[in-house]
Amino acid sequence: MRRERAPLAIGILAAAGAAFFILPLIGLVVRTPWADAARAVTSADTLEALRLSLVASLTATGVALVLGVPLAWVYARIEFPGRSVLRALTTLPMVLPPVVGGIALLLAFGRRGLLGSWLESSFGISLPFTTAGVVFAETFVAMPFLVLTVEAGLRSMDRRYEDAARTLGAKRWTIFTRVTLPLIAPSLFAGAVLCWARALGEFGATITFAGNFPGVTQTMPLAVYLLLGTNPEGSYILSLILLVVSLVVLVGLRHRWLGSA
Amino acid sequence: MIAASLLAGCGGGSQTSTLYVFAAASLTDAFKAMAGAYQKQHPDIDIKLNFAGTPTLVTQIEQGAQADVLASADTANMDRLKADGLTSGDAQVFAHNQLEIVVAPGNPKGIKALADLAKPGVIYISEAATVPAGKYAQQALQKAGVTVRPRSLEADVKSVISKIELGEADAGIVYTTDLKAAGARVQGVEIPAEDNVVATYPIVAVKGAKNSAAAGAFIAYVLSEAGQSTLASFGFKPA
Structure with a gap:
């Protein structure tokens, strides 16, 4: 690699850009009461929120894999009218304010919602205020990250292996599971991790659609928000836990699966 | 200068x-x-x-x-x-300010008092105890001797009202003034003075x-x- 010196202006602006992200993190670390940290991390409320966050975000990632990989496959392989519009609609949650997503979910899956009222009257299923509701909200917001990553993987893979399998007489489903999926494993993994990290941090859609109750719907980000008013130190500590988890994910992802820069 | x-x-x-x-x-x-x-x-x-x-x-x-x-x-x-x-x-x-029970227009669950919030089939939501309204709601329930587990602890009064308006929950406890501001979107049920909390x-x-x-x-x-x-x-x- 060629060694290059940055022009002064670029160097200064880049440093300012980096400081913009680093300073808030330093603020959090500096203001965290480390003496109380161990107690806060192991307190029942925190552990409950952490457990719920892990369960809900992992389940959401599972749902996203089951529904999102086929969706990505269709986007990458099937030509049909309105494909780009459909893709835009299904990836809208990436840029939509999550609270808006939560309201939309209520209007579709709430007790009076389009599908929700039928779910309630026919099966007695009501999603708001349940852990399933949290999974719904997290999947809604996080799945597009998986779909786009997997679609990109499908488009850039070498399709000659699929052609070879076909000429050898493999069925379409066999080709998908035995050839396509193993070939796109890196993007599958990267998409799943991005999706999981987004689900873990989900706040707006969750509090709007699923509400907030410890042990049922109160995930870590909700606990952070509600503690800020009354127990700021506790809130700093929870924030730091989320920060460390996210950092581990990003660093790990970069080195192991996306190739180091 | x-x-x-x-x-x-x-x-x-x-x-x-x-x-x-x-x-x-x-x-x-x-x-x-x-x-x-x-x-x-x-x-x-x-x-x-x-x-x-x-x-x-x-x-x-x-x-x-x-x-x-x-x-x-x-x-x-x-x-x-x-x-x-x-x-x-x-x-x-x-x-x-004072508290009132908030229900959907027409009071479909027939809620007349704080005790009705604990009836089976009634979805009661509250404000989180981190905001004053949530604390007051707890105090009112305590005074009335009612034990009820809220299905959700909302971040503020306005989200309680909107969830009842949307029909996701059946009842909550809010300030009289918030009910007045919400108008016909929801309906209030008065809480008697002996159970009420003055904010x-x-x-x-x-x-x-x-x-x-x-x-x-x-x-x-x-x-x-x-x-x-x-x-x-x-x-x-x-x-």
């Missing part, structure tokens, strides 16, 4: 000066109306309002947000600010306020007959 022009601004000359008023979320409509009326009388004052749950406001002020006046929805959070040494002078009570709203000038004279004048206006009648029109009880 600069100092002189700044002083002229504060002195109520032709320049306008900005007054930052932090007020509890339940005061939103009343304070918007009062600020509007006050600015008409005092064109040199530009009032900037910031509404949020009271504990959030106190945290913002502790973290150095520019605030001249704080109007709190309870005394506990006011005491917290005082303990921080961030108040100037004593806080003055300017209004009271006390204190107001104070924030220490180090850039505009302490204007802060004092605005507080005086809130306590004046004009201010009190505006508050009353939004359902607040007098100080």
Whole structure:
């Protein structure tokens, strides 16, 4: 690699850009009461929120894999009218304010919602205020990250292996599971991790659609928000836990699966 | 030179000066109306309002947000600010509020009293105890001897009302004034005086306020007959 010196202006602006992200993190670390940290991390409320966050975000990632990989496959392989519009609609949650997503979910899956009222009257299923509701909200917001990553993987893979399998007489489903999926494993993994990290941090859609109750719907980000008013130190500590988890994910992802820069 | 022009601004000359008023979320409509009326009388004052749950406001002020006046929805959070040494002078009570049960229009679940919130099939939601409304709701239930587990602890009164309006929940406990503001979208069920909780709203000038004279004048206006009648029109009880 060629060694290059940055022009002064670029160097200064880049440093300012980096400081913009680093300073808030330093603020959090500096203001965290480390003496109380161990107690806060192991307190029942925190552990409950952490457990719920892990369960809900992992389940959401599972749902996203089951529904999102086929969706990505269709986007990458099937030509049909309105494909780009459909893709835009299904990836809208990436840029939509999550609270808006939560309201939309209520209007579709709430007790009076389009599908929700039928779910309630026919099966007695009501999603708001349940852990399933949290999974719904997290999947809604996080799945597009998986779909786009997997679609990109499908488009850039070498399709000659699929052609070879076909000429050898493999069925379409066999080709998908035995050839396509193993070939796109890196993007599958990267998409799943991005999706999981987004689900873990989900706040707006969750509090709007699923509400907030410890042990049922109160995930870590909700606990952070509600503690800020009354127990700021506790809130700093929870924030730091989320920060460390996210950092581990990003660093790990970069080195192991996306190739180091 | 600069100092002189700044002083002229504060002195109520032709320049306008900005007054930052932090007020509890339940005061939103009343304070918007009062600020509007006050600015008409005092064109040199530009009032900037910031509404949020009271504990959030106190945290913002502790973290150095520019605030001249704080109007709190309870005394506990006011005491917290005082303990921080961030108040100037004593806080003055300017209004009271009461609680009511909020239900969907037509009261489909037939809720008549706090005890009905614990009936099977009734989805009761509350505000989180981190905001004053949530604390008051707990106190009212305790007074009435009712044990009920809320299905959700919402971040503020407005989200409780909107979830009941959307039909996701059947009942909640909110301020009388919020019910009045919500109009026909929801319906109220009165809570008898012996179970009700009176919310006390204190107001104070924030220490180090850039505009302490204007802060004092605005507080005086809130306590004046004009201010009190505006508050009353939004359902607040007098100080």
